Amino acid sequence: MRAVENALGITIPDNARIIRNLITGIQYVQDHVIHFYHLHALDWVDIVGALKADPAKTSLLAQSISDWPKSSASYFKGVQSKVKALVDSGQLGIFSNAYWGHPAYKLPPEANLMAVAHYLEALDWQRDVIKIQTLLGAKNPHAQTYLVGGMSIPVDPNSQNALNAGSIAFISGLSKKAHEFVEKVYIPDLLAVASFYKEWAGYGGGVGNFLACGEFPNDNETNTANLWLPRGIIKNKDLSKVHPVDHTKIMEYVTHSWYEYKEGDGKAKHPWDGETNYKYSGPKPPYEFLDTNKKYSWLKAPRYEEMPMEVGPLARMLVAYGSGHKRVKEVVDSVLKKLGVGPEALFSTLGRVAARGIETLVTAEMLPVWLDQLAAGMKKGDLRIHNGSKWEPSTWPKEAKGFGFHEAPRGALGHWILIKDKKIANYQCVVPSTWNGSPRDAKGQKGPYEAALIGTPVADINKPVEILRTVHSFDPCMACAVHVVDAAGKELTKIRIV
């Protein structure tokens, strides 16, 4: 959408920009909570360990960290009996065959029980709060109201078929519910769990370079200087300097990827000149191992000024922190203080997990702000949702090219488009998991996942929960796979990230 709008020089109306901010905002909040509780927590929380908890002590623990009302001893007893019924049934379902009882699990039974209770609560909560996106995007998943030039959801206080005062009230109620859960459940849980795993502030650092393309335009989509979460680059863990982003410096290698470039695989290409000539040269399936000295991935290797970059909530929070973003700085500093660690702890697995929580909180705080902007525009009589000046292809130039950036929950996403004779001549995407899961480049430089795993202690190589902790902390796209390599570069085992 933004790539085409950029190519054709379209500025979208304020209402469309604000609606997009709200859709992306609630997506961050809901997605990050699902990631923490349902895709990542069980690397830190032992569900079976919750059976040993004393519900009364769990209640005291919960009440000591939050005033969330669901915290009585009888409530936790009820949750515990659910877990017991499940374990006794012998049909563990999605909890089968996990690493329960592994020595790397460090939480006391009461903390395990509290986290399991919130795992279940979050499942119900997420289904409800995402209705903000359903109202503005028509359905979830896969919102369908995006148009080149704006949005298709009409705005009209005097219509029952458009966003009106009732819609504002509906969104307002859900955004309060979203914020309350994040503030009173997610953040306290995050801090409680992190306090038992502080050594993870020393593992999983990765490449140390961070790219954020920024998100949530404050005024005009084409004005990249005025984003609520700023655009920028941190190099070599140096928070004192935030470098500007120049999209022309993004290049992709295919040296270790199952593609080939016409002019050879040694040189990188900018996405506007990008090629996707796939050529598989790996082992014939079924296979056990991949050889990292050869081509070994379907991902290309994106680099910025020849450097691998980490993207995602940690990159966004670091760039905001380094840029002096007031609210982000406040929350980051308060989290660091509560955990008793310095900013250097951010460059780690634990830092990645914490940054996601921090981002969720500050984004949830913004939902009512954007909603007020929408209501204020409606009050003034601004009902525009779409700029149709370039809707008809007959209005387009013979050739056009553009690029669009978006910060997806898991990180920076870029699309590049080349339009010729009213058709797409080339289209390339550089997505968050390509940055983070990137294979090596022509110089042999490792991507963020690979680099982050170096030095991770693994107690039992057959049950590498420690590896999961670091890889999951990136929120990898589930369509990706990783290859576990020891310090000597010898591949040990291949893990499907689940």
Next chain:
Amino acid sequence: MKEDSLLSSLSKRGVSRREFMKFCSAMAATLALPSGFATQIAEALEKKQKPYAVWLEFQDCAGDTESMLRATKPTITEIVLDVISLEYHETIMAAAGKQAEKSLMDVVKNHKGKYFAIVEGAIPKKDGGVYCTIGGRTALDIATEVCGNALVTLAVGSCSSWGGIPSAKPNPTGAVSVKEAVPGITVVNLPGCPMNVENVTATIVHYLTFGTLPPLDSRNRPYFAHGKRIHDNCERRAHYDAGQFVRQWGDDGHRKGWCLYEMGCKGPEAHFNCPTIKWNEGTSWPVQGGHGCIACAADNNWDLMSPFYKRLPKVPGFGVEKTADKIGVGIAAAAAAGVAAHAIAGASKKKESKEQEKV
């Protein structure tokens, strides 16, 4: 392993008989059954043990998985704890790597012919299937074994039902549907992008209740979900019949909820129950959100239903009295006048004659 009935499992979790009956009534409604069937569903669920299920993801975006997390009747918590024993699901299961693959193979071995295989995503067949491998095995290999030994395979979403986006021209990886990849198996296609989870849970509950699959059409889709066109039940149908069409995004008719046919809506060609069950507990659906239907549940909609913003050339039985073109010109002129009168900036000045030529 000890098997458990649904109701006893629910009561252990503090779900009352009353709440259970409410759920059964909701199921009967989704399945378009008379309300008396709620009791029959309840009786069946009380007796049945939790069936085993595995969920496979191939060339997918996890959109159907996300959709599953939005389930309301029953909720996702109830599904994974009470309705089915979901032993394998890459995205939400706790286990990983070898332990995860063991969970999958345990079901195939120990419950052969008795489990549900739920498949999300297309399966690439070109070049021996190298374009999608999990743990070194191809999607084709895994699907052949897992779906081939299942009681029934549910293809959730358009990618596993038809091939979806991966199979759109030029289909570089030779992506096909589950039915094409593993011929001869029993498949229920539950297309949509993503699938609407209520249709998936309703299909499973139908099986548990009646011991049979719901009636399927010639494309293996349940009639209850795909028996009617979007157009038949559309909330904007009256505007279609009256010749009241949206001509520009945000115009007067758009804000009043007029028909989106002229904006490219594929509702007249799409068979899906969106207008009836909507999305996310009835919160909205694409036409309610002011956007035309893109026939996301139709076979090969990316090639056959695009361009999405050009109107369908001919709709059988179209119009009550006049053609769209004749009606459209009058309405557009009126809408343009309305726009000018309200001095709303930014509205484009589309030429009606041009619009008609491009159909």
